[in-house]
Amino acid sequence: MTKEAKVIELDEVTIRFSGDSGDGMQLTGTLFSDATALVGNDISTFPDYPSEIRAPQGTVGGVSGFQVHFGNKKITTPGDRAHVLVAMNPAAIKANANFLEPAATIIYDSDSFTERNLKKAKYVTDDPFVELNLHDYHKIGVPITSLTKEALIDSDMDNKAILRSKNMFALGLVSWIFNRTLDVIEEALTAKFGRKKAILESNIEVLRAGYNYGMTMQHSTPQYLIPTGGIQKGTYRNINGNHATAWGLLAAAEKSGLELFIGSYPITPATDVLQALTERKDLGVKSFQAEDEIAGICTTIGASFAGDLGVTSTSGPGLALKSEAIGLAIMAELPLVVVNVQRGGPSTGLPTKTEQSDLMQALYGRNGESPMVVIAASTPSDCFDYAFMAAKIALERMTPVMLLTDGFLGNGSQPWKIPSMSEMPTITPRIAKDPSKFVSYKRTDETLARDWAFPGMEGFEHRIGGLEKNAEGNVSHDPENHQKMCELRAEKVARVADLIPPVEPVGCGEGDVLIVGWGGTYGHLVSAANELCAEGKSVGLAHFNYINPLPKNTEEIFSKYKKIIVCELNLGQFVAYLRNCFPQFDYHQYNKVQGLPFSVEEIKENVIKLLEE
Amino acid sequence: MTEFKYTAKDFKSSTEVRWCPGCGDHAVMNAVQRVMAEKGLNKADYAVISGIGCSSRFPYYMNTFGFHTIHGRGGAIATGVKAANPKLHVWQITGDGDALAIGGNHFIHSIRRNIDINLILFNNKIYGLTKGQYSPTTDRGTKTKTSPFGTVEDPFYPGHLVLGSRGRFFARTIDGNMKMSQEIYHNAADFKGTSVVEVLQNCVIFNSGIHEEITKGEDRDDKQIFLRHGEKMIFGVDKDKGLVLDKKGKLKAVTIGQDGYTMDDILEHDAKDEDLYMHSALISMKLPDLPVAFGVIRAVDSLTYDHAMEAQIAEVQETRKITCVDDLLRSGNTWEV
Numbered sequence: 001m002t003k004e005a006k007v008i009e010l011d012e013v014t015i016r017f018s019g020d021s022g023d024g025m026q027l028t029g030t031l032f033s034d035a036t037a038l039v040g041n042d043i044s045t046f047p048d049y050p051s052e053i054r055a056p057q058g059t060v061g062g063v064s065g066f067q068v069h070f071g072n073k074k075i076t077t078p079g080d081r082a083h084v085l086v087a088m089n090p091a092a093i094k095a096n097a098n099f100l101e102p103a104a105t106i107i108y109d110s111d112s113f114t115e116r117n118l119k120k121a122k123y124v125t126d127d128p129f130v131e132l133n134l135h136d137y138h139k140i141g142v143p144i145t146s147l148t149k150e151a152l153i154d155s156d157m158d159n160k161a162i163l164r165s166k167n168m169f170a171l172g173l174v175s176w177i178f179n180r181t182l183d184v185i186e187e188a189l190t191a192k193f194g195r196k197k198a199i200l201e202s203n204i205e206v207l208r209a210g211y212n213y214g215m216t217m218q219h220s221t222p223q224y225l226i227p228t229g230g231i232q233k234g235t236y237r238n239i240n241g242n243h244a245t246a247w248g249l250l251a252a253a254e255k256s257g258l259e260l261f262i263g264s265y266p267i268t269p270a271t272d273v274l275q276a277l278t279e280r281k282d283l284g285v286k287s288f289q290a291e292d293e294i295a296g297i298c299t300t301i302g303a304s305f306a307g308d309l310g311v312t313s314t315s316g317p318g319l320a321l322k323s324e325a326i327g328l329a330i331m332a333e334l335p336l337v338v339v340n341v342q343r344g345g346p347s348t349g350l351p352t353k354t355e356q357s358d359l360m361q362a363l364y365g366r367n368g369e370s371p372m373v374v375i376a377a378s379t380p381s382d383c384f385d386y387a388f389m390a391a392k393i394a395l396e397r398m399t400p401v402m403l404l405t406d407g408f409l410g411n412g413s414q415p416w417k418i419p420s421m422s423e424m425p426t427i428t429p430r431i432a433k434d435p436s437k438f439v440s441y442k443r444t445d446e447t448l449a450r451d452w453a454f455p456g457m458e459g460f461e462h463r464i465g466g467l468e469k470n471a472e473g474n475v476s477h478d479p480e481n482h483q484k485m486c487e488l489r490a491e492k493v494a495r496v497a498d499l500i501p502p503v504e505p506v507g508c509g510e511g512d513v514l515i516v517g518w519g520g521t522y523g524h525l526v527s528a529a530n531e532l533c534a535e536g537k538s539v540g541l542a543h544f545n546y547i548n549p550l551p552k553n554t555e556e557i558f559s560k561y562k563k564i565i566v567c568e569l570n571l572g573q574f575v576a577y578l579r580n581c582f583p584q585f586d587y588h589q590y591n592k593v594q595g596l597p598f599s600v601e602e603i604k605e606n607v608i609k610l611l612e613e
Numbered sequence: 614m615t616e617f618k619y620t621a622k623d624f625k626s627s628t629e630v631r632w633c634p635g636c637g638d639h640a641v642m643n644a645v646q647r648v649m650a651e652k653g654l655n656k657a658d659y660a661v662i663s664g665i666g667c668s669s670r671f672p673y674y675m676n677t678f679g680f681h682t683i684h685g686r687g688g689a690i691a692t693g694v695k696a697a698n699p700k701l702h703v704w705q706i707t708g709d710g711d712a713l714a715i716g717g718n719h720f721i722h723s724i725r726r727n728i729d730i731n732l733i734l735f736n737n738k739i740y741g742l743t744k745g746q747y748s749p750t751t752d753r754g755t756k757t758k759t760s761p762f763g764t765v766e767d768p769f770y771p772g773h774l775v776l777g778s779r780g781r782f783f784a785r786t787i788d789g790n791m792k793m794s795q796e797i798y799h800n801a802a803d804f805k806g807t808s809v810v811e812v813l814q815n816c817v818i819f820n821s822g823i824h825e826e827i828t829k830g831e832d833r834d835d836k837q838i839f840l841r842h843g844e845k846m847i848f849g850v851d852k853d854k855g856l857v858l859d860k861k862g863k864l865k866a867v868t869i870g871q872d873g874y875t876m877d878d879i880l881e882h883d884a885k886d887e888d889l890y891m892h893s894a895l896i897s898m899k900l901p902d903l904p905v906a907f908g909v910i911r912a913v914d915s916l917t918y919d920h921a922m923e924a925q926i927a928e929v930q931e932t933r934k935i936t937c938v939d940d941l942l943r944s945g946n947t948w949e950v
Contacts, residue, residue, distance in 0.1 A: 038948050188946075237947045247941065254938045261697050281926045282933035283941065288696055288922075291722040295689040298682070298719070302693020305680055306660070306701065310693075328683050418942045455678040455694065455701050458657040463626065463673050465681030466665075474628070475673065 009225045012071025014079030015174065017167075018096050019088025021055050021064040024167035028086075029066025032171060035184040036070045037238050037415045042231050043070040044380075044523065046078035046597070047411045051268065051352045058120035063095040072227040076379075076523035078412060080599035084177070084224075086170050088112060088144070090128050091121035097132040106134065107173065109166070110141035142213070144169050151209035152202050161199075165206040172210025178224050182211055234417040241380040241409035242269070244416070245313075245339055246276035248387030250283055253309045255388075256395055256427035261308040263288040263299035265318065268351045269407040270341035273313040293321035297338070301325060304334040305464070307431075307454035309391055313339040316358045317348065320365070326400055327366045330489065332464045333441070333450050335394035335429070339387070342406040344595040353595025354408035356519055357570040362402045363548055363577065369486040371493040373397070374548040376404040378522035381416035383409060386545060388424060395429040397496055398449040404547075406520040406569075408597050435459030440473035448492035497549040503542050503557055506530070511538030513607055514561035516587075518544040518574050521598055525567060528603035539607055547574070550581060558585050565590055565610055567603060619650040626676040637788030637814035638668055641733065644791050645704070646675070648798040654702060661704045662691040664711040667742045668735040668814070671706040685716030688723045691730050692918075699919040702802070703730040710740050713749040713769050724778040726918040727806040731798075734771055734811045735788075739820035771811045772896035772910065776889050782808035783896070784909040787828050788815060793839060793907060800909050806917050827905045836900055840908035842884035845876065848904050855879035856903075864894050866903050884912040
């Protein structure tokens with residue numbers, strides 16, 4: 001490296017790869033993230049793409065992005081703003097202008113700045129940077145398109161196929177800038193395109209051309225050094241939330257000694273859960289792609305009735321369709337896990353964007369008095385733990401359990417210290433043992449859970465159903481019995497509180513402001529709380545994974561702070577629930593429904609405002 | 614396999630049967646219980662699943678495992694039971710509203726998949742439990758509580774829906790005809806795949822006598838034909854009538870010994886014919902020109918979903934590299950820190 005080269009040393013950095021939805025930005029981002037995790041940085045990623053498979057080319061609406069935040073310390077969010085933007089066209093610059101660090105570096109394909117592309121991205125002048133007020137940013141125009149063509153000048157591929165490798169040029173260049181060797185990326189490309197020799201070779205050719213371009217032109221491109229280390233020792237892998245969810249369920253099936261059945265219907269952004277489980281026939285998974293959402297859950301209920309660990313996965317609109325069947329599982333008291341990967345709603349809403357607006361639906365969206373356990377994962381990797389816990393609660397307490405994740409967790413990935421199955425908690429399904437003592441709805445212990453007997457178990461023949469029943473399980477229309485049974489089912493869910501850990505505040509254990517959050521916003525909220533504490537503010541975070549029931553110490557924690565601010569990606573659903581559960585507290589709220597995660601900055605601003613009030 | 618000795622009584626639960634006196638459901642249940650007893654299969658391996666409707670109370674009265682579920686979804690739930698444990702004998706009890714209106718999607722898809730369940734479709738052409746509204750099998754023009762001036766839509770022929778869904782087994786019977794019903798339920802139970810049995814069932818309160826033109830009267834044998842695979846298509850009080858194809862290829866009822874027709878001219882029933890043509894024609898037969906077809910009209914052997922699913926898992930597991938969750942978690946790209 002020559003002396004003139006500009007080397008910037010940073011503890012953490014955020015890069016955003018951005019281009020047309022056909023430009024291969026998701027692959028580029030994933031490859032870079034994997035290479036980065038392997039050198040020992042902690043990372044967090046955020047794919048952000050349009051719902052159309054091929055949105056109109058060159059338009060702002062068609063921009064697909066992949067953000068990765070990495071560093072030498074614990075990384076909890078994909079980063080509010082990018083230090084480096086890789087833009088494959090003018091539309092990508094426009095789409096991301098508001099999400100850049102001041103004076104960020106923008107690497108862009110200068111060949112793409114044609115009159116046509118500027119028009120498609122609806123610029124009114126011929127200088128996007130001035131128009132977007134980005135003139136003092138560090139802009140590096142690289143003729144990516146022509147350099148890609150040049151690199152493949154000897155190739156037999158047609159022009160269209162050649163241009164498809166543009167993303168590899170950008171990846172090679174960024175790899176040089178961030179001091180990543182190419183071997184890991186080349187290995188991954190070989191795994192992906194191994195059978196298509198021509199594509200593999202051209203991709204690697206262009207990747208190296210991009211890397212070498214950076215080296216040759218180092219007088220104009222800065223190089224970043226991100227020290228590694230700072231994370232716990234162990235064996236790691238990258239995992240996204242949807243895979244972690246699927247694997248957590250597999251872990252629960254193995255731990256409980258049951259077979260896993262998933263009945264599901266494809267829906268964005270939950271489809272990956274179904275796919276990840278379908279891949280696992282080697283572990284005996286019975287996967288059933290149903291004719292609709294209702295059949296998805298109903299086949300699952302059938303499998304639960306037959307003695308399997310039954311799982312169904314969906315997203316908001318699909319959950320609405322499953323409501324009646326969830327009520328059946330509540331009434332029949334069968335174990336069942338419903339995974340809802342939340343997305344922007346209502347109706348079709350924002351299918352590819354994240355939101356936390358299904359909480360009320362999860363808690364109350366059924367006919368009749370129909371309480372169920374609701375839990376929420378908070379990071380891509382802890383989807384594994386909460387999926388496991390969802391199954392444990394369902395099987396040990398004979399109740400359906402809703403696991404809420406969201407598009408941000410489901411698609412986002414992070415390095416994960418791989419657990420060993422021997423460390424996982426035990427799961428003891430309540431399988432009935434003695435036919436002479438079996439009464440289908442008798443509750444034998446303090447959990448109020450019934451025992452489970454399924455077809456094939458000799459001597460246990462019995463009937464269940466959606467009609468109200470008495471304590472023995474016989475159909476009953478008796479008025480007083482109905483009230484008693486409603487109360488029993490509610491109490492059974494309430495007693496799950498015995499099984500769950502207390503909520504433990506992060507930051508100050510008592511003080512001026514308690515930030516309250518739940519589910520997928522954890523990364524941003526914990527960063528905000530930690531930074532505020534480091535700045536000397538008296539701020540704590542109580543983040544909830546168990547929503548119904550709430551941890552037993554919730555009230556006690558709330559009472560230790562002067563002010564409470566509930567932050568969530570909806571218009572105030574958790575806060576409404578808390579007001580109902582603990583009306584004695586005064587709740588402030590910060591809500592965002594833009595299909596985007598929080599930024600750490602906006603949380604801090606709102607807390608500071610509250611501190612100053 | 615162990616042969617279990619049962620009587621029909623062993624399949625009756627202690628729950629009081631609450632169908633209306635005279636309801637056709639009583640006879641259907643009696644026939645099913647007799648067939649189950651005769652089969653000699655372990656009672657604990659039966660799962661009887663239903664949706665919502667009068668007939669869907671059926672599981673409560675059976676001394677087997679049973680699940681009374683939600684409207685229209687019995688088919689999906691029965692599918693889940695069978696897919697989860699293919700060793701079970703799964704019976705789905707449903708009606709014309711439950712299976713063909715609210716549950717239509719599950720009905721066609723479980724048939725298309727050919728999951729091995731026995732489906733009894735009680736067809737009384739009316740909504741009984743909600744007290745008398747028209748159903749998807751109610752004949753055009755029928756006056757009901759929701760069609761006081763007569764319906765303005767055509768009904769389904771359930772058999773056509775089965776054929777259109779690539780159904781492999783379709784049979785038709787009459788609730789009170791115990792002998793015919795038992796034979797058909799035996800056939801349905803033995804068949805591997807979705808066996809649909811349409812029962813012309815009489816709702817004694819809201820649609821009494823709806824099938825009477827076919828099922829009652831001293832000349833009823835002239836109006837019904839009981840089809841058996843490999844047998845001639847003959848019928849009639851005196852067994853002297855039969856079915857032939859006319860010059861246009863359409864079914865025609867003739868009298869043997871008249872107009873030059875002999876027994877040799879009479880068609881032979883082939884339930885195993887994959888082609889839909891003849892089965893569709895038989896399902897369509899109606900009075901007064903043709904008798905109504907009963908018996909097993911179609912029974913074409915084919916792969917079942919539950920078997921294929923089980924076989925695929927076994928096949929993948931034969932060469933598997935990942936044998937437990939620990940293997941899975943450590944598969945692919947991992948690194949040490």
